[in-house]
Structures are given as structure tokens and as C-alpha cells.
Amino acid sequence: MELKLISDQGAAGTYDAPDALFAREFNESLVHQLVVAYQANARRGTRKQKERSEIAKSTRKPWRQKGTGRARAGMASSPLWRGGGKMFASSPDENFSHKVNRRMFRAGICSILSQLAREDRIRVIDEFRLGAPKTRLLEQKLKAMGFDSLLVITDEVDQNLALSSRNLANVEVIPARRANPVALVRYPNVLLTKAAVAKLEEMLA
Numbered sequence: 431m432e433l434k435l436i437s438d439q440g441a442a443g444t445y446d447a448p449d450a451l452f453a454r455e456f457n458e459s460l461v462h463q464l465v466v467a468y469q470a471n472a473r474r475g476t477r478k479q480k481e482r483s484e485i486a487k488s489t490r491k492p493w494r495q496k497g498t499g500r501a502r503a504g505m506a507s508s509p510l511w512r513g514g515g516k517m518f519a520s521s522p523d524e525n526f527s528h529k530v531n532r533r534m535f536r537a538g539i540c541s542i543l544s545q546l547a548r549e550d551r552i553r554v555i556d557e558f559r560l561g562a563p564k565t566r567l568l569e570q571k572l573k574a575m576g577f578d579s580l581l582v583i584t585d586e587v588d589q590n591l592a593l594s595s596r597n598l599a600n601v602e603v604i605p606a607r608r609a610n611p612v613a614l615v616r617y618p619n620v621l622l623t624k625a626a627v628a629k630l631e632e633m634l635a
Contacts, residue, residue, distance in 0.1 A: 431544075433622075436553045439574060445554040447547070447627060450635035454544040457537070464538035464611040467528035475522040482507045482515030536634045542614045543630075552620045554627060558584055563593035572601065581617035583609055585625035606630050 431452035435445040485507035492503045509517040530538075546552045560567050568591070572580060579600035584591070587605050595603045602613060606629035614620065622630075 431547055433547060433552055433554050434550070436555055436575060438571060445624070445627075447554070448631050448635060451540050451627070451631055452544050452547040452552075454537075454540050456545040456548075457541045460534065460538045461541055461611060461615070464530060464535065465615060467530045468610055468612050470526045470528045473526040475524045475526070477520045477524075478522055479516040479519035481519045482509065485513070485515045487513070538611060539609060539614070539630075540634055542611060546614065546620055551618060552622060554622050554624060557623050557625070558582060558591065558621065559588050560590040560594055563590040565594050565597045568594040568601070569598065577619055577621070579618050581613055581620045583620065583626045583630075584623045585629045606633065 431447045431449050432444045433447045433452065434441065435443045482505075487506040489505050489507070492506060493500065495502060503511075506514065508514045543552070560571070572578075580602075582591070582595070582601070582603045583606055584603065585606055587603055591603050595601045600617075602617065604610075604613060606626040609630065
């Protein structure tokens with residue numbers, strides 16, 4: 431699979447990328463499962479609701495069972511009452527995780543990369559570094575390359591590059607080992623260094 435090779439100034443030629451990563455069929459159901467699982471596994475159990483036993487109300491029967499003309503009521507902490515306990519209350523130890531085995535994850539990432547390559551949304555560059563940790567430098571560099579919103583995948587994140595990208599809402603820099611389905615799907619363009627392509631091939635192919 432041939433990908434477009436670019437430099438700091440723009441187009442520079444083509445790059446012969448491995449077919450194992452960039453020439454697979456797109457499996458929509460697998461990609462959907464991967465994205466849902468990745469987002470679910472990032473959730474934390476931080477919410478808490480009170481059950482009937484935790485409501486600070488009297489357990490006395492509000493009125494007698496018969497003869498009042500009103501509906502039967504056992505106690506004021508009933509889930510049917512305002513201020514009562516919650517039915518099926520959420521707890522902090524709730525488990526949101528989805529299991530995705532390694533083979534599925536690898537196949538899903540390759541499927542996304544292949545679809546991005548078919549849609550001409552991937553670019554390859556020799557290396558991507560900055561001389562100083564300044565957001566303006568990175569912004570100017572991306573503008574010269576023709577990018578507004580971009581995911582940059584490198585073999586190892588340079589400290590200057592990581593610091594420079596933090597204040598840019600539409601730019602994310604991650605190492606190849608942290609490549610994930612949500613980031614790949616989110617951004618309209620992906621920039622890979624040659625070393626990152628080799629790292630992804632080692633990890634996924």
C-alpha cells in the first residue's frame with residue numbers, strides 16, 4: 431500500500447507501507463465494538479445513589495392499610511415516593527469494563543488504519559520534532575503542512591512536541607504503543623513517522 435510521504439513544507443512523494451497494516455478489509459462491526467469497549471473501559475465508578483435502607487426516614491407505616499381511601503403505603507422511603515430510595519441504585523464499585531482480546535484489538539486497529547489509507551487521510555513523515563516547547567512553533571509547522579486537525583503518532587513522544595501540543599484542542603500527539611481506536615476515528619487526518627509505522631507493524635502485524 432502506497433501512502434503519501436510529506437515534509438515540513440508539504441508533499442514529498444510516496445511511501446511503501448506494509449499491506450498487513452494498511453490493506454485490510456474494513457470490519458465495521460469490529461471497529462464499533464472496539465470503540466465502545468475502549469470508551470467503557472475508561473469509565474470510573476464515581477457515582478453513588480441511595481437505596482431504601484440508606485434513606486433517613488421513619489420506617490413507620492404512614493397510615494393504616496385500609497379505610498382511608500388512599501393507596502397502600504408501607505414506609506416513606508419507598509422508591510415510589512419523592513425523596514425515597516432509588517430502585518437499582520448505582521454504586522461506586524459498578525464494573526463498566528468490556529473484554530476485548532488481543533487478536534480482536536489488533537485486527538480492529540489494522541482495519542481502521544486500512545480504511546484511513548483508502549480515504550487518503552494518512553500521511554507519513556521521516557520524523558516530527560520541535561526545537562523548543564512552544565505551541566506557536568507547532569501551530570506554524572502544521573499550518574505550513576496544511577493541517578488544521580491532526581493526530582500525530584510517533585515511535586516515542588518528544589518532550590518538546592508533547593508540551594507544545596497540550597494547548598491545541600484539535601491536535602493530539604501519542605506514541606505508537608498508545609494508538610487506540612477512539613483517537614484514530616476522531617481526527618480527520620493522521621500523521622505517522624516512519625519509525626512509528628515500523629513500531630505499529632511490529633506490534634500489530
